[in-house]
Amino acid sequence: MTATVQRRARTIRRVLQAVDTVAVDIKNKMFADMYREAIRRKLEDNDPTLYDFCKALERVPVDIETFIDSPEFFGATDLKMWPEVRAAIIALNCKWWMGGDDAFDQAVLMGATSTGKTTIIQVTTAYHAYLLSCLKNPQGWYGLPKATSIVFPLMGAKPHVVKKVVYAPLRKFIEGMPYFQKHLPMDKLVESEMVFPDKNIRIVPAGGDEDAILGEAVIGGGIDEINFMSVVLRSKKAEVTSGRAGLYDQAEQTYSTMVRRKRGRFITKGPCIGIVIASSSTRYRGDFTDKKKAEVEKHKWQTVFIYNKRQFDVWPQDRYSGETFRLVIGNDIQHDTRVLQEGEEVQPGAWVEEIPIEYKGDFLSKPYDALRDILGISNNALSPFIKTRHKIYECVEAGKEIGLESILVRDHVILGEHGMPQVKTGVYCANPSRPRYVHIDLSRNADRAGIAMLRFDGLRQVGRGNGMTELLPVVTVEMACSITPDVNNEIDVAEVRAFVKHLKVKYGYPIKGVSYDGVDSRESIQQWRKDGMRASMVSVDRYSAPYKQFRDALYDTRVNLLDDPVVVGEILDLEYDEQKDKIDHPVHGTKDVSDAVCGAYTNMLERRATWTAAAVDDQSFEMANRAHYDERFDETRRV
Secondary structure, three states, X not given: OOHHHHHHHHHHHXXXXXXXXXXXXXOOHXXXXXXXXXXXXXXXXXXXXXXXXXXXXXXXXXXXXXXXXXXXXXXXXXXXXOHHHHHHHHHHHOOHHHOHHHOOOEEEEEEOOOOOHHHHHHXXXXXXXXXXXXXXXXXXXXXXXXXXXXXEEEEEOOHXXXXXXXXXXXXXXXXXXXXXXXXXXXXXXXXXXXXXXXXXXXXXXXOOOHHHHOXXXXXXXXXXXXXXXXXXXXXXXXXXXXXXXXXXXXXHHHHHHHHHHHHHHHOOOOOOOOOEEEEOOOOOOOOHHHHHHHHHHHHOOOOEEEEEEOHHHHOOHXXXXXXXXXXXXXXXXXXXXXXXXXXXXXXXXXXXXXXXXXXXXXXXXXXXXXXXHHHOOOOOOOOEOOOOOHHHHHHXXXXXXXXXXXXXXXXXXXXXXXXXXXXXXXXXXXXXXXXEEEEEEXXXXXXXXXXXXXXXXXXXXXXXXXXXXXXXXXXEEEEXXXXXXXXXXXXXXXXXXXXXXXXXXXXXXXXXXXXXXXXXXXXXXXXXXXXXXOXXXXXXXXXXXXXXXXXXXXXXXXXXXXXXXXXXHHHHOOEEEOOOOEEEOOOOOOXXXXXXXXXXXXXXXXXXXXXXXXXXXXXXXXXXXXXXXXXXXXXXXXX
């Protein structure tokens, strides 16, 4: 080290010691820390940004705790916040002046309902508007003309709800704060938004679409109930990126647009003013907040704040008696979510929570709704159709026990990459005495097409309690595949028909019936009938009966199911819409292959005349045929 460098180092140390001496007497601890760090960065790191920021201040800003408590700010309002919410607001806003990886520029508020997420948005937005007002010229600091409004948009899935629940209370709070009355008065003639003309700052209740903030200088803001935003299939808006109608995710588009606008106008090495906040209670597994949290954890982003709380961790403890019950959280394979009985033991490693007794009724009546609203734990579906979820895995295990494997080289193909599905080399029908049934869930160029082939394996006596039994079919899902179109390749309906015909003619599968859903099916059904094949239309979308019959078979373990994560995942993700009496898939999910399997099962049920003696024991076959004979040759139906 040269003498000149040594002298400079000694000079810097003396200056910093003098700064420390001065900073001790500064009552505003945050500004004291800022003052010390600004000079240290300027001298040691040759970075004058924070020092220049301090010079650009018109008044010294207060820290977030003072902003919450002081009678100049929120202390003058009637806002009450729980300790956990206060701690979250402080953690989110305490290091804004440090910038870089030490300050948060995004926040994801998720989890249970009623955990103070709206309060966090309101206080954070007000605080950062206040921080801007402390600058002599906010626009000038960011290299913008004074005529440019710096905007904090408040957006949401339902804009009118955002205006009523988030914006209107925040406006009342700000109107009641002495600081804003004295130093940042609002234009009271404008009620549609908060306009602070002295600094050209605006807090705007915007719409729920990214178009609402086009052209705006967005420095921060909030998107409320982002998980409830729309996801539109075959949307024209998706053509911009995909080249054809596809999936438009309103939440992802709105959030990413707000983040890009902030980074496009307000990137600086200095303090980080303005935070983009996405807030919503949990809705379903894989919703926006779930994906964002997983993304943050995967990339280890330090500038994104995650808030994820359960109701009873946030609410005042004096609301609870202290008595609890045990709840086992389902993991699909071993068990389902349910309230445990007193003294009941569970398998080692099971996820068990102690829940305040006040919530027991909620978990007994609607466990999946309570999981979302009280614990903030998402499910695969909003209203799961398959509630006894481990039964699906029992059907998979039953398939493994009989050596069930797919007959295809690849079960799920993309046309432009893999072509049509191909049967494995050397695979032929090993038991042609057992009839097969095929269902085709067609598509052209938007969704996937699903094709399933199911084998009838006989009839089984199923006990129903009190000595009652039912004689019901046992089946094996031998094939469940999907065909995905792409931009340059649409699904050829004739090729799908030829593929299924190939299974019968070349590979020897005795297909006794082919069914379709309603899309492009009329011509195919006519062609099949000309070839002597029983063909019909079977819809599993219009009402729930086909899926309920298939669910009964799954619960009875009368289905040998392929060990295919796509098939199993789609079945587990099925939702039940009670009002429409329909089975649907989650917002970001699919059910093309599941529809094909259910359709094949329904097709089989409708063709009892094709069930053969070789597939069942003598007694079962005799009973099955007798019922069918009586049905066909009832004297009252003769012409």
